[in-house]
Amino acid sequence: MKKFFLVLLLFTGLGINVFSQTCTITCTSYKENFYQNSRWVGWSNYWTDFGYYDRPSIRITNADDGYYRLKYIVDGEVIMDYFVVYDDDKTKKVRNSWNNQNVYCYIDADGDHVFTENVSLNSLTKNPDGWKKSNANFYLWSYSENYGILLR
Numbered sequence: 001m002k003k004f005f006l007v008l009l010l011f012t013g014l015g016i017n018v019f020s021q022t023c024t025i026t027c028t029s030y031k032e033n034f035y036q037n038s039r040w041v042g043w044s045n046y047w048t049d050f051g052y053y054d055r056p057s058i059r060i061t062n063a064d065d066g067y068y069r070l071k072y073i074v075d076g077e078v079i080m081d082y083f084v085v086y087d088d089d090k091t092k093k094v095r096n097s098w099n100n101q102n103v104y105c106y107i108d109a110d111g112d113h114v115f116t117e118n119v120s121l122n123s124l125t126k127n128p129d130g131w132k133k134s135n136a137n138f139y140l141w142s143y144s145e146n147y148g149i150l151l152r
Helices: 002-019 088-098 121-126 128-132
Strands: 022-026 029-036 057-062 067-074 077-086 103-107 113-117 137-142 147-151
Touching (some): 022 121, 022 128, 057 121, 088 103, 113 121, 121 128
Antiparallel strands (some): 022 057, 029 147, 067 077, 103 113, 113 137, 137 147
């Protein structure tokens, strides 16, 4: 009987790991974009460094039914916590506009977007080392705040 419960516990643990993969990525620098006068102003030419002790992180959990839970964490405090789902239509438009087939777009319930470039949320939950690529980027678009931030 002990053996049965041990095996059951083992498979339950493995099942949870398979169905809810989580990773945390650390951001080292950023650029900002603001929506003013009916248009996005554009990204600055230079990256701003967060500094070693001020680096935010993003915890990504691959939840059920194609949803991802994202937690933006600064100094151990969750600043943003929301669910996104892959947005195929937006991805096609952005890939065409940017001439980059390695852009992935996600949308939340409020219509805000998250873009990843040269890495997807799915690939990050499986292998967070993909974030260490020099060309991996994470875009957070808050349309209600007229604000975008590009993280790497």
